[in-house]
Amino acid sequence: MNKLCINFGRLWLFMLMVGAMSCSKSTITVEIQVEDTSGLKPDSVYIVGNTPELGNWNPAITLMEKVDDYYVFTLEMKKEESIEFKFTLGDWAKEGMIENGDGGNIVLSPKTDTSVVFSVKSWHRPEPTSTAVGNVFQWNVADPKGELAPRKLHIYLPKNYERDSTATYPVLYMMDGQNLFDERFSTSMGEWGIDEYLESDTASKVIVVGVENSVNRMEEYMDYVKGKPFREWLAHFIFPKVDSAFRTDTNRRFVGGSSAGGALAYMMRREYGRSGRNRVDGVLCFSPALYVNTEEDQYSIFLADELESRPYPRVPIYFDIGGKGVDRILLEGTEMLKKHYPENSSASPVYKYVVDLNDDHNETAWRKRFPAALEWLLANDRN
Structure with missing residues (x-):
């Protein structure tokens, strides 16, 4: 368990801050104490987590305020929500290791105004053991136009790819590619285990290209x-x-992703759906961030165009959603999309919509749903 304690000497300041906030929300103050054993005494500490306020897992966006010997960050969140986060010095190679922690994400689901303190024993992310199986490797790629940040592609080739020199394979391009195969590269709640599934005897053979995100992910x-x-x-x-x-099958090219990556896959379907050499033949949208309507945030991702367009692009779309955490907010968008796809109609695209209200917005849930989603897409992309 992580070390939690109340700093009573600073509690009065915390109460003053939260007193002016709405009683319909809980406020969490995350306070970090760097132990002297680290010997580093950093000037800047970042909190990194699963919401925009926490930088969407970008390790160098949300700077904590230095107050005396502490680094403090305060945010408002709804009582029924949870947050997941870590601390860094602006780089994942300098991740804060929590006293008595296991190296995983810190998870908080406060019901009332809360102040917590975590102690960091070192600023170093231990090199994890590789969890990749099969033929998995990385490429370094850049943008020839120089507009985008360089990044890695994480590539999986099917079993016996080298032995069977005549076979061609569908290709699935997945966003947030660092989280697909190997714990060494994962920047979130572990990896999807896509390689483990594809190495099984029941899986279809497909090439998977994981495209890393950048600091400009959103x-x-x-x-x-x-x-x-x-x-x-x-x-x-x-x-x-x-x-x-x-050896790719250029008539079976798919794009997938989760959350913001699911929204990107959705847009690729609209722009490149079965048109020309750069065609997209199907998409996987896990917990896609298509539509949000809250007091704090309002946005729509291409949804109005989709709902007004006739006919729909004849490109299969799998989309799903959970019922916990961020998925509770995103559920409205997927439900809107589902309502505008007529059942058993030639005007409707081939689609599959899955709802599991017990699932949260994380890699654990997407890992569970991935095999059935992939097999459905491969069975329906030629319709």
Whole structure:
């Protein structure tokens, strides 16, 4: 268990801060204490987590305030929500190791105004043992136009790929690719285990290309205008690069992702659905961030265009949602999309919609749902 304690000497300050906030919300003050054994005494500490306020797992966005010997961050959140987070010095290589912690994400689900303190014993992320299985490797890639940050592709090739020199394979491009195969690269709640599934005897054979995110993840994945260079880079540079290097079936090219990555897959379907050499033949949208309407945030990802368009693009779409955490907010968007797809109609796209209200917005849930989603897509992309 993580070390939790109340700092009574500072409690009065905390109460003053939360007193002016709405009683309908809980406020959490996350306070970190760096132990002297680290010997580092950093000038800047970042809190990194699963919400926009926490930087969406970007290790160098949300700077904590230095107050005396503490680093403090305060946010408002609804009582029924939970947050997951870690601390860094601005780089995942300098991740804070919590006293008595196991190296995993810190999870808080406060019901009332709360102040907690975590002690960090060191600022070093231990090198985890590789969890990848099968033929998994990385490529370093850049944008020829220089508009996007360099990043890695995490690539999986099917079993016996080298032995069977004539076979061609469908390709699935997954966003947040660092989280797919190997704990060494994962920046979130572990990896999806896609390689473990594809190495099993029951899985279909497919090439998977995981595209790492960048510090501009939200802009690249969710901003329709500012994200256009990323979508063009994916379609006009990465697709051909992969096709030229591997034996791909260019008529079976899929894009997938979760959360903001699911929104990106959704937009790729609208822009490149079965059109030209850069076509997209199907998409997997896990807990897609299509629509949010809350007091704090309002946005819609291409949804109005989808709902007004007839006919729908004949590109299979799998989309799903859980019922806990962030998925409780995103559920409205997936339900809106489902209502506008007529049942048993030639005007409707081929689609599958899955709801599991027991699932949260994390890799554990997406890992569980991935096998059935992939097999459905591979069975329906030619319809």
